[in-house]
Each structure stands twice: as structure tokens, then as C-alpha cells.
Amino acid sequence: MExxxxxxxxxxxxKLRERMAREKIEALLVGSLPNVxxxxxxxxxxxxxxxxxxxxxxxxxARYDLRxxxxxxxxxxxxxxxxxxxxxxxxxxxxxxxxxxxxxxSVSFSSYQNILQTIVNKRLVPTTGxxxxxxxxxxxxxxxxxxxxxxxxSKAYSETLAHLRPGMTEIEVAAEIEYRMRRNGAERPAxxxxxxxxxxxALPHSSPGTRKLRRNECIMLDLGAILxxxxxxxxxxxxxxxxxxxxxxxxGAVLEAQREAEQAVRVGVPxxxxxxxxxxxLERHGYGRYFTHSTGHGVGREIHEQPSLARNQEALLPENAxxxxxxxxxxxxxxxxxxxxxxxxxxxxxxxxTTTPKELTVL
Amino acid sequence: MExxxxxxxxxxxxKLRERMAREKIEALLVGSLPNVxxxxxxxxxxxxxxxxxxxxxxxxxARYDLRxxxxxxxxxxxxxxxxxxxxxxxxxxxxxxxxxxxxxxSVSFSSYQNILQTIVNKRLVPTTGxxxxxxxxxxxxxxxxxxxxxxxxSKAYSETLAHLRPGMTEIEVAAEIEYRMRRNGAERPAxxxxxxxxxxxALPHSSPGTRKLRRNECIMLDLGAILxxxxxxxxxxxxxxxxxxxxxxxxGAVLEAQREAEQAVRVGVPxxxxxxxxxxxLERHGYGRYFTHSTGHGVGREIHEQPSLARNQEALLPENAxxxxxxxxxxxxxxxxxxxxxxxxxxxxxxxxTTTPKELTVL
Numbered sequence: 001m002e003x004x005x006x007x008x009x010x011x012x013x014x015k016l017r018e019r020m021a022r023e024k025i026e027a028l029l030v031g032s033l034p035n036v037x038x039x040x041x042x043x044x045x046x047x048x049x050x051x052x053x054x055x056x057x058x059x060x061x062a063r064y065d066l067r068x069x070x071x072x073x074x075x076x077x078x079x080x081x082x083x084x085x086x087x088x089x090x091x092x093x094x095x096x097x098x099x100x101x102x103x104x105x106s107v108s109f110s111s112y113q114n115i116l117q118t119i120v121n122k123r124l125v126p127t128t129g130x131x132x133x134x135x136x137x138x139x140x141x142x143x144x145x146x147x148x149x150x151x152x153x154s155k156a157y158s159e160t161l162a163h164l165r166p167g168m169t170e171i172e173v174a175a176e177i178e179y180r181m182r183r184n185g186a187e188r189p190a191x192x193x194x195x196x197x198x199x200x201x202a203l204p205h206s207s208p209g210t211r212k213l214r215r216n217e218c219i220m221l222d223l224g225a226i227l228x229x230x231x232x233x234x235x236x237x238x239x240x241x242x243x244x245x246x247x248x249x250x251x252g253a254v255l256e257a258q259r260e261a262e263q264a265v266r267v268g269v270p271x272x273x274x275x276x277x278x279x280x281x282l283e284r285h286g287y288g289r290y291f292t293h294s295t296g297h298g299v300g301r302e303i304h305e306q307p308s309l310a311r312n313q314e315a316l317l318p319e320n321a322x323x324x325x326x327x328x329x330x331x332x333x334x335x336x337x338x339x340x341x342x343x344x345x346x347x348x349x350x351x352x353x354t355t356t357p358k359e360l361t362v363l
Numbered sequence: 364m365e366x367x368x369x370x371x372x373x374x375x376x377x378k379l380r381e382r383m384a385r386e387k388i389e390a391l392l393v394g395s396l397p398n399v400x401x402x403x404x405x406x407x408x409x410x411x412x413x414x415x416x417x418x419x420x421x422x423x424x425a426r427y428d429l430r431x432x433x434x435x436x437x438x439x440x441x442x443x444x445x446x447x448x449x450x451x452x453x454x455x456x457x458x459x460x461x462x463x464x465x466x467x468x469s470v471s472f473s474s475y476q477n478i479l480q481t482i483v484n485k486r487l488v489p490t491t492g493x494x495x496x497x498x499x500x501x502x503x504x505x506x507x508x509x510x511x512x513x514x515x516x517s518k519a520y521s522e523t524l525a526h527l528r529p530g531m532t533e534i535e536v537a538a539e540i541e542y543r544m545r546r547n548g549a550e551r552p553a554x555x556x557x558x559x560x561x562x563x564x565a566l567p568h569s570s571p572g573t574r575k576l577r578r579n580e581c582i583m584l585d586l587g588a589i590l591x592x593x594x595x596x597x598x599x600x601x602x603x604x605x606x607x608x609x610x611x612x613x614x615g616a617v618l619e620a621q622r623e624a625e626q627a628v629r630v631g632v633p634x635x636x637x638x639x640x641x642x643x644x645l646e647r648h649g650y651g652r653y654f655t656h657s658t659g660h661g662v663g664r665e666i667h668e669q670p671s672l673a674r675n676q677e678a679l680l681p682e683n684a685x686x687x688x689x690x691x692x693x694x695x696x697x698x699x700x701x702x703x704x705x706x707x708x709x710x711x712x713x714x715x716x717t718t719t720p721k722e723l724t725v726l
Binding site for chain 2: 043044045062063064066067102104105106107108109110111112113126128171172174175176178179182183185187188189192203204205206207292293
């Protein structure tokens with residue numbers, strides 16, 4: 001049981017090193033902040049990590065001196081002068097490792113030029129997803145954090161629901177949701193809260209505006225809180241007074257699609273199969289062409305991470321991945337319905353973290 | 364007066380093209396989102412712009428079809444399939460321009476590899492700050508937007524002040540501030556609102572926690588709202604019941620430093636001179652070594668942009684740059700004071716946009 005006694009950053013560093021060893025990468029420069037957070041426990045907004053097969057050094061600036069020493073586990077903390085990235089490069093240049101990896105998706109072209117100028121004694125290896133792929137399978141502590149973030153979102157949602165009235169603007173509703181997230185302890189919203197009313201619900205991604213809520217039309221709320229560094233994500237579509245027959249029909253189809261897709265979330269199933277489960281239901285109801293996005297995405301330290309539940313994604317769902325399931329139907333000029341839960345991939349089947357009811361809700 | 368009749372995106376594209384022509388760049392790939400927003404008027408979260416000396420094409424995905432067509436001025440809108448960046452590259456590959464610039468600070472190494480693979484008929488030119496340097500000098504419409512964002516922050520601040528009581532947690536105060544921003548129309552906070560109480564004010568950059576406000580100690584509030592795509596930024600340090608003598612002495616020194624620095628904000632003055640003005644006052648009061656950051660930064664579409672009011676920054680302040688002036692003193696274990704306003708560099712001298720009083724405030 002030695003494994004379980006290691007702190008999460010140490011466990012993760014060990015897994016990363018196993019992977020580095022397999023790919024013959026002796027040192028890895030980690031600059032992507034969610035990856036740095038994951039591997040160190042640090043929560044600040046600036047830092048770079050240099051991981052070798054035996055050591056790990058974390059570079060941050062003087063603002064974070066105290067916080068870094070309090071939070072970072074498994075890595076030595078160095079307070080950098082003149083830029084964290086430069087400090088990490090200078091440090092790396094003094095090490096003996098011959099093959100150094102860097103994250104090709106987060107290192108900019110100009111940072112790459114810096115690397116070339118500073119690291120002259122090593123073979124540089126562009127890498128992709130080395131840490132991100134470890135992050136797909138969450139440990140139980142991470143799942144608990146996501147559960148708490150999801151519950152906090154549900155709480156903010158249900159508190160806000162009690163205040164919805166015709167005449168409120170989308171912006172006012174979004175303010176209410178984000179205020180209640182904060183009051184309940186959220187660090188921040190995981191993304192710009194979406195509140196859309198009437199025909200604006202036909203846009204899957206609209207910013208809240210001054211449109212007022214009215215009776216008898218779709219009202220879409222898509223929200224997520226960050227708590228303990230992890231994100232929640234949920235969408236509900238509700239109605240004031242009553243749901244028009246057309247909207248209720250759409251709602252029924254989306255709900256059925258959401259439930260079918262949720263049931264398809266199982267260990268070893270291709271990601272595309274979950275997407276297909278939702279799409280098939282909506283096609284059967286004649287709404288296939290109005291489902292214009294993919295069915296879901298991984299969620300964790302970032303609001304969008306791997307895996308992607310989309311067509312053509314043939315990767316298999318691993319145990320303890322955490323994903324959203326969020327089919328929607330968007331009829332241009334009329335409106336849209338989306339229903340979204342967060343689900344854990346478990347050996348015994350899908351574990352839905354979202355506890356908010358998803359039946360047609362009329363306020 | 365033809366100049367004034369052009370829409371802002373068109374005026375900006377024209378200036379960019381003048382600069383491109385000078386540097387013999389016939390096409391520029393713009394991927395940094397604030398730059399894309401600046402040059403197009405688009406407000407969504409995904410898009411890439413390809414600017415040639417004669418044309419400009421904006422690529423976004425289907426989610427933003429309607430919004431892009433409503434908002435974008437001066438560029439043709441193309442709804443991309445399979446990634447905006449790839450679509451822009453494929454388009455660029457078909458053009459005749461021989462020298463294509465790309466933004467070396469925002470293009471990742473892997474995107475650079477994509478460029479190399481797709482663009483085989485051109486000379487690639489890494490560029491830095493081509494658009495950012497245009498953004499330093501704001502036009503009057505931009506200054507008005509910043510003024511409104513600043514005023515909105517002031518409003519949220521003063522509304523929150525009326526609610527401060529001993530026993531409230533930092534998080535509750537931050538929630539109150541952000542709620543009031545939103546209620547007053549803000550799109551979102553420009554950064555994570557800082558609320559710190561007591562010894563925690565000695566950290567220039569702390570996240571709000573569960574520490575409760577107490578009487579007779581420093582309470583620091585650093586906040587900014589985004590409104591109309593532009594950021595405000597302000598800091599005040601206040602006290603409940605009374606300010607201890609030591610804190611009041613620090614406060615007096617910081618206020619004097621802030622006013623001196625603000626008066627130093629003039630067209631043609633080196634950025635370092637503003638920093639020096641603040642530092643000199645704090646040194647005279649014996650607090651020089653407790654002023655651990657620079658005096659200010661540009662503010663606009665991003666919360667931190669050029670210019671930087673720091674030591675060694677010898678660039679001269681141009682007319683209509685907008686900067687923060689925010690000296691602070693941080694005594695480890697005791698607490699800190701920071702006072703921050705937003706100031707426009709005008710020919711006739713500094714124009715302070717922040718209207719909130721900055722005298723010692725005891726609630």
C-alpha cells in the first residue's frame with residue numbers, strides 16, 4: 001500500500017517519470033499551468049516545472065514565495081528572478097540529461113527560440129499530451145473535488161431558480177448565479193455563465209445580454225464553478241409559466257438523448273459511441289441536423305479536457321475519466337434545449353455526479 | 364476628416380497595414396484573441412485573422428456564425444470546418460504573398476509545425492508586438508470604454524463598502540464585489556478579485572480565503588470589471604473601526620507615492636520615471652524595500668498590456684496610453700497598503716479616470 005501513502009503530486013510525478021522513461025525523455029519542461037498545478041499542488045498563476053527522472057524543480061516569482069513553499073509537494077521550489085521560464089532553462093542547461101522534452105502545444109514559437117538559445121547541450125524533443133493523458137483518469141480525491149464543484153453549481157442553480165421572474169435580464173440571472181457560486185465558496189466561474197432566453201437559446205454559445213426573460217419560451221442556463229481547482233459544468237433549460245408544445249417536444253427528445261448517452265458511458269467504450277447514442281435518439285425524433293456540436297468533453301482542472309465525446313473519436317473510455325454529457329437541439333429563430341450532467345466512468349457503469357433533476361421544469 | 368468616418372476595425376487595419384508595408388510583411392496571421400478582437404470587432408472566444416496588404420479574412424467556427432456576421436467589420440467572415448487555424452493556413456497557402464508574418468508569442472511550437480507543413484510557398488517571418496504596439500495608444504472610443512469599466516468597478520466597490528462588517532470572510536466580500544459588477548452590467552471580472560485582510564495584505568497577490576475581516580487592520584480590495592471588452596482596475600485599502608498608527612503611517616506614504624507617480628504620467632516621459640517617482644517617495648519614508656513590484660501597467664482589452672511602468676523601461680509614454688498607477692508597501696507578517704488608479708496619458712497632463720476617493724477610509 002506504499003502507493004496510497006504518497007501525496008498526489010508525488011504519485012503523479014512517478015507516473016509521469018514512468019512515461020518519460022518509456023519515451024526516453026530524461027527531462028521535461030512543463031509550462032502549461034494546469035499541468036504544473038496537477039504535478040505540484042501549487043495554485044498560483046505563474047510557474048514552470050522542470051521534471052527529470054530523479055528530481056523536480058518548480059520555478060515561480062517572488063509574489064508567490066510563501067504560497068509556493070506552503071503548497072508545492074514533491075518538487076524543490078526556486079524563486080526565479082528575470083522570468084520563470086528563463087530560470088528553468090538556465091537550470092536545465094546545467095543538468096546532465098541529454099534528451100529534454102518540451103510541451104509543443106503550450107510553448108510559443110518565441111519561447112522555443114529561447115530554448116534553442118539557452119539549451120545547447122541537449123537533444124530537444126517536442127511532446128504532446130504527456131501530462132494531459134495522465135490527467136484523463138482521475139484519482140478518487142480529484143473525483144471528490146469535481147463532485148463538490150458540481151454540487152456547488154447545482155446549489156447556485158437551484159438558489160437562482162427561486163428568483164427567476166419574467167422581466168429579469170439574462171445578465172441579471174448570470175450575476176445571480178455567479179454570486180451564489182461565490183457565496184457558496186467557489187473560487188470563480190469555470191467559464192462565462194451562459195444565460196439565454198427565447199430565440200437566443202438557438203445559439204449554443206451566447207453571452208448573457210439585456211434580453212429579458214419571458215413566459216412560455218426556452219430559458220437556458222449553462223454554468224460551472226471552480227472549487228478546489230476543479231471545475232463543474234451543468235446545463236438546464238427551463239420555462240416560466242408553461243412550456244410551449246413545440247419546446248416540450250424538443251425537450252422530451254433531448255432528455256431521452258441525454259439519458260441514452262449517459263447510459264453509454266462505460267469503461268472500454270469508444271468515445272464516439274456515447275456521441276452516437278445521443279445522436280441516434282435525436283435523429284429518430286427528426287432533430288438530428290439541429291444537434292450541431294459534440295456530446296461531451298472531459299472535465300477536471302480545465303473546463304474542457306480530454307476525452308472528447310465526438311464523432312470519429314475512437315479512443316476508449318478509461319476507468320475514472322470524468323465527462324460531460326450534453327446533447328442539445330437548436331432551431332434557428334425559435335430556440336434550443338440542452339441538458340448537461342457530469343458523469344464518472346466506473347467499472348460498474350456510469351456514475352452521474354449531477355444531482356439536479358432534469359425533468360421538464362416549469363416555474 | 365475621412366479618417367474619422369472609418370469604423371475602428373478599419374482604421375486599425377489600415378495602421379497595421381502601414382506597419383506591415385514598412386516591415387515588408389505582405390500577409391500577417393493573427394491568432395492572439397485580444398488582437399483579433401481589436402482588429403475585427405468580434406467578441407467571441409475563437410477566431411483567427413489573416414490580414415494581407417489589401418484584404419482581411421476572419422475565420423471562426425459554426426457556433427459563432429451569426430455573431431461573427433453581426434460584429435465583424437473590415438474583414439470577410441469565413442465559417443471554418445476542422446479548425447480556424449488550419450482553415451486560415453489553407454487559405455493563406457492559396458494566396459500570392461511571398462512573405463507571411465506570424466505572431467511568435469502566441470503561436471505554439473506545434474502550430475508552427477502546422478504552418479511549416481501547410482505554407483510551403485512563402486517566407487515565414489516571426490513577428491513580435493505588431494498589433495500590441497498599435498494597441499498602446501487608445502482612440503477616444505476605447506478610452507470611453509475603459510472609463511465606463513473603471514466607473515463600474517468604482518460603483519461595485521462603493522456598494523460593497525456599505526456592506527463590510529467584521530466577521531465577513533474575504534470570499535464573501537469578493538462575491539459581493541463581483542455580484543455588483545455583474546448587476547451593473549459587467550461582462551465578467553477582469554481578474555480574480557483580491558480581497559485580503561490583516562497580515563494577508565502583506566501578500567501583493569493573494570486569493571480570497573476564509574479569513575474574516577477584523578477591526579483595526581488593513582483590508583485590501585483589488586478589483587476590475589470587463590465592460591464592452593475593456594478592463595478597469597482599482598485597489599483601495601480600508602479599515603474597520605480605526606486604522607492602527609503604524610498602518611496609517613504606511614497609508615500616508617503610499618498615498619503620497621501614488622499621487623507623485625500619477626503626476627509624473629505625461630506624454631514623452633520614460634515609463635521608468637513614473638516608477639521612480641513612486642519609489643523615491645517610499646524610500647524617503649523608509650519603505651523602499653517593501654515596495655516589491657512595479658508601479659503600473661497598461662490596461663485595455665487585456666488587464667495587463669503595454670507599457671510597463673517599471674525600472675529599466677526606457678520607452679516614452681505616448682499620448683492616449685492608459686496605465687494603472689499602483690504603488691504599495693508590504694510588511695511581512697504585518698500587512699500591506701496599495702492604492703491604484705487608472706490614468707490616461709494626455710498632452711495636457713495625466714487624466715485620472717478613477718473617481719473613487721483615495722484618502723484614508725475608516726468604516
